[in-house]
Amino acid sequence: MCLGIPGKIHSIRDDAGLTMGVVDFGGVRRDVCLQYVADEVAVGDYVIVHVGFAITKVDEAEAHRTFEVLKEMSQLEELDWMAEVAEASLSLARTPDPGAVQGTGKPL
Amino acid sequence: MTARPAVNAAQLSCPAPVEATDHVQLGHGSGGKLSAQLVAQHFLSQFGNPALAQLGDASVVSVGGAELAISTDSFVVHPLEFPGGNIGSLAVHGTLNDVAMMGARPACLTAGFVLEEGLSLSVLDRVIGEMTRAARAAGVPIVAGDTKVVDRGKADGLYINTTGVGLLDAEFRPSPDRARDGDAILVSGPVARHGMAIMAAREGLAFESAITSDTACLMPLVDALRPLGADVHVLRDPTRGGVASTLNEIAVASSVGVEIDEGALPVPGDVRAACEMLGLDPLYVANEGVMVVFVSGERAAEALRALRSHPLGAEAVRIGHVVAAHPRLVALRTALGGTRVVDLLPGDQLPRIC
Amino acid sequence: MRYLSEYRDADIARSLIARIKARATQRWTLMEVCGGQTHTIVRQGLDELLESAVEMIHGPGCPVCVTPLEQIDKALAIAARPEVIFTSFGDMLRVPGSDCDLQQVRARGGAVRVVYSPLDALALAQQHPDQEVVFFAVGFETTAPANAMAVWRARDLGVKNFSVLVSHVTVPPAITAILEAPDNRVQGFLAAGHVCAVMGWEEYEPLAAKYRVPIIVTGFEPVDILEGIGMAVEQLETGRHEVMNQYVRSVRRQGTPPARALVEQVFELADRQWRGIGEIPMSGLRLRDEFAAYDAERKFGVSDLRVTEPAACRAGDVLTGRIKPPQCAAFGTRCTPERPLGAPMVSTEGACSAYYNLAKYRASDAAEAVS
Numbered sequence: 001m002c003l004g005i006p007g008k009i010h011s012i013r014d015d016a017g018l019t020m021g022v023v024d025f026g027g028v029r030r031d032v033c034l035q036y037v038a039d040e041v042a043v044g045d046y047v048i049v050h051v052g053f054a055i056t057k058v059d060e061a062e063a064h065r066t067f068e069v070l071k072e073m074s075q076l077e078e079l080d081w082m083a084e085v086a087e088a089s090l091s092l093a094r095t096p097d098p099g100a101v102q103g104t105g106k107p108l
Numbered sequence: 109m110t111a112r113p114a115v116n117a118a119q120l121s122c123p124a125p126v127e128a129t130d131h132v133q134l135g136h137g138s139g140g141k142l143s144a145q146l147v148a149q150h151f152l153s154q155f156g157n158p159a160l161a162q163l164g165d166a167s168v169v170s171v172g173g174a175e176l177a178i179s180t181d182s183f184v185v186h187p188l189e190f191p192g193g194n195i196g197s198l199a200v201h202g203t204l205n206d207v208a209m210m211g212a213r214p215a216c217l218t219a220g221f222v223l224e225e226g227l228s229l230s231v232l233d234r235v236i237g238e239m240t241r242a243a244r245a246a247g248v249p250i251v252a253g254d255t256k257v258v259d260r261g262k263a264d265g266l267y268i269n270t271t272g273v274g275l276l277d278a279e280f281r282p283s284p285d286r287a288r289d290g291d292a293i294l295v296s297g298p299v300a301r302h303g304m305a306i307m308a309a310r311e312g313l314a315f316e317s318a319i320t321s322d323t324a325c326l327m328p329l330v331d332a333l334r335p336l337g338a339d340v341h342v343l344r345d346p347t348r349g350g351v352a353s354t355l356n357e358i359a360v361a362s363s364v365g366v367e368i369d370e371g372a373l374p375v376p377g378d379v380r381a382a383c384e385m386l387g388l389d390p391l392y393v394a395n396e397g398v399m400v401v402f403v404s405g406e407r408a409a410e411a412l413r414a415l416r417s418h419p420l421g422a423e424a425v426r427i428g429h430v431v432a433a434h435p436r437l438v439a440l441r442t443a444l445g446g447t448r449v450v451d452l453l454p455g456d457q458l459p460r461i462c
Numbered sequence: 463m464r465y466l467s468e469y470r471d472a473d474i475a476r477s478l479i480a481r482i483k484a485r486a487t488q489r490w491t492l493m494e495v496c497g498g499q500t501h502t503i504v505r506q507g508l509d510e511l512l513e514s515a516v517e518m519i520h521g522p523g524c525p526v527c528v529t530p531l532e533q534i535d536k537a538l539a540i541a542a543r544p545e546v547i548f549t550s551f552g553d554m555l556r557v558p559g560s561d562c563d564l565q566q567v568r569a570r571g572g573a574v575r576v577v578y579s580p581l582d583a584l585a586l587a588q589q590h591p592d593q594e595v596v597f598f599a600v601g602f603e604t605t606a607p608a609n610a611m612a613v614w615r616a617r618d619l620g621v622k623n624f625s626v627l628v629s630h631v632t633v634p635p636a637i638t639a640i641l642e643a644p645d646n647r648v649q650g651f652l653a654a655g656h657v658c659a660v661m662g663w664e665e666y667e668p669l670a671a672k673y674r675v676p677i678i679v680t681g682f683e684p685v686d687i688l689e690g691i692g693m694a695v696e697q698l699e700t701g702r703h704e705v706m707n708q709y710v711r712s713v714r715r716q717g718t719p720p721a722r723a724l725v726e727q728v729f730e731l732a733d734r735q736w737r738g739i740g741e742i743p744m745s746g747l748r749l750r751d752e753f754a755a756y757d758a759e760r761k762f763g764v765s766d767l768r769v770t771e772p773a774a775c776r777a778g779d780v781l782t783g784r785i786k787p788p789q790c791a792a793f794g795t796r797c798t799p800e801r802p803l804g805a806p807m808v809s810t811e812g813a814c815s816a817y818y819n820l821a822k823y824r825a826s827d828a829a830e831a832v833s
Contacts, residue, residue: 028385
């Protein structure tokens with residue numbers, strides 16, 4: 001159900017009508033079905049792979065943005081950060097297309 | 109240990125019912141609880157004698173005044189050939205290592221073969237070639253052997269049994285029951301390579317990687333530790349069942365508690381990636397060229413230097429220590445400061461989806 | 463590993479723990495419904511580390527252990543047939559049926575094989591045209607797209623000797639059932655990150671509103687889970703009950719639409735038994751009639767198999783947090799990890815199994831203290 005890990009697309013091909021690819025997981029490679037994300041991925045993109053299928057594309061920009069916040073937070077003592085992160089996520093949650101939302105900027 | 113440990117988190121989702129079954133299952137060969145049960149209830153109960161009951165990597169027997177270590181092992185690995193070696197490499201290294209883990213110097217080997225009708229002779233030659241190379245490198249002759257052929261469909265191509273005999277050292281007598289409170293626990297190199305190399309070579313899981321088996325003869329590493337004499341309490345090579353199973357066996361044999369640091373276990377990047385992909389815990393994955401060392405705390409630094417002086421032990425590292433608390437249990441401290449119990453698995457570790 | 467390892471950063475995790483503890487003015491009760499999240503929580507001892515601020519109840523999030531007994535028995539019946547190669551994810555092999563498990567069927571001569579992906583099973587069918595290949599299609603919504611594609615592809619390629627034994631369950635009805643229970647104590651949920659990667663989170667919004675509980679779409683690494691718990695606590699402290707997304711790198715509100723679309727085409731909702739809990743209406747998936755040729759139940763005539771769960775098992779009460787495992791009369795006596803009666807003892811992510819092993823540790827410590 002849950003075991004999905006991120007991997008980098010190494011190559012893409014068509015296999016009799018099915019979009020397949022080779023995905024690299026930190027040095028280990030496997031054949032993965034890319035059919036569900038075919039319209040949005042290219043070689044070099046990261047995808048989450050579960051039982052041999054890419055179930056979603058990793059949003060690298062979002063990952064970097066939120067991780068920076070976390071990293072900074074771990075070095076600070078402010079307690080308000082939690083509320084600000086929550087606000088930021090809430091605004092994303094309410095938007096029909098989160099991809100269109102501009103970064104809310106660093107809350108701290 | 110300050111915090112109460114959290115729960116046993118054996119990686120496996122579903123433990124085998126360890127109850128009376130009327131047939132042998134694959135889990136009986138895994139090195140976990142089912143294996144222990146098979147040995148105790150069927151073999152020991154009938155064979156029972158003091159030497160066998162030690163359940164060491166090799167047994168100690170006295171023959172006409174000489175003290176010998178003797179060990180036997182059968183090799184049924186599939187596929188026969190894998191990155192880093194073949195069944196022959198395992199057959200020689202495995203038994204040499206078992207004898208060496210008692211501190212003994214292996215003197216000779218025997219090799220018995222069960223060949224499946226139809227086995228390619230060039231495969232057989234490659235296997236024999238590996239065995240010859242490994243035995244010569246160790247300076248240990250194969251002095252007796254046997255060959256049988258069985259019908260097509262049996263023996264998975266080839267099964268090998270090897271037996272090793274060695275002379276015990278007067279001073280240097282590591283043994284699974286000698287671990288003591290305060291001992292440092294070392295591992296001689298990166299773990300989980302062999303098991304994942306085999307996984308990669310199996311069909312059905314088909315993934316490509318550069319992972320190779322770590323199969324190796326550990327005699328030089330044992331020799332490097334010999335000067336530390338009686339301060340080296342336990343040596344063990346964590347084969348099937350991995351480091352976790354070996355630590356459990358020692359904790360039970362010595363009736364001590366073991367604590368290890370999750371972050372200290374050396375796992376190569378691509379091995380870790382393969383484990384992540386299949387949901388496997390490196391702690392339970394087989395090794396064929398790594399040694400676990402229990403040495404008295406004061407001599408840990410010296411032991412590490414000795415191991416690191418040899419290429420095989422270049423990445424030797426301390427992973428934990430022995431405690432008087434929670435005897436017979438292995439506890440692991442996570443990077444977050446939590447703790448959990450690391451138990452024997454009932455059977456084989458299997459790839460999981462959740 | 464990128465986008466994985468950094469979410470195990472110990473400094474960030476410790477900092478999140480400290481902040482949660484500082485922020486909580488009372489002890490809140492949360493539930494995660496995802497085996498992978500339970501796994502991380504248990505492995506890292508997160509519920510121990512957060513003890514004063516949060517009680518984590520481990521929900522029925524392991525699709526393997528909630529697979530109903532009757533589906534296991536159907537699997538065993540099919541796997542025992544000589545013309546069948548039965549394929550499955552590894553973790554299904556040891557789930558006990560009424561009489562034995564798949565590993566024992568293999569020991570007795572059945573062809574049972576572990577595969578990583580349903581496409582591997584389909585490939586096997588193409589390689590063995592004289593055998594019937596059956597795949598045990600277990601899982602939550604995360605796995606449904608993969609299983610749907612295997613069936614779709616089989617039909618496309620005209621592969622006739624392939625079928626699937628379906629045992630899919632869906633999360634929102636389970637959350638509803640838990641919230642509907644009169645003595646429910648759960649105040650907030652962590653929603654399964656990869657289920658939502660596929661499905662999005664739209665279906666959780668009505669639940670959050672109706673039952674007034676925060677639902678946080680959360681990932682699987684320690685930092686993810688702690689951040690998710692933190693977001694839930696923040697909402698509870700400020701009296702809010704909304705759906706929020708912690709797992710922003712992998713989840714969008716609409717999920718992965720092509721995956722949802724194919725699941726919709728191949729499967730339909732059905733009532734489903736959850737092992738140890740009972741029937742939850744419209745909580746499962748089954749193959750639509752047009753794919754009957756790929757339905758192993760119909761192909762092998764096992765649709766009518768019925769079983770009864772052992773009466774002693776109180777899994778339902780444990781999974782909804784009504785009782786703690788040691789309060790069940792069968793706990794540790796008739797029901798152990800080696801001989802489980804119900805779901806939460808079957809899986810080492812299950813609450814009963816977790817408690818069982820912790821108790822073993824404590825007993826050992828107590829014995830030491832005495833000696």
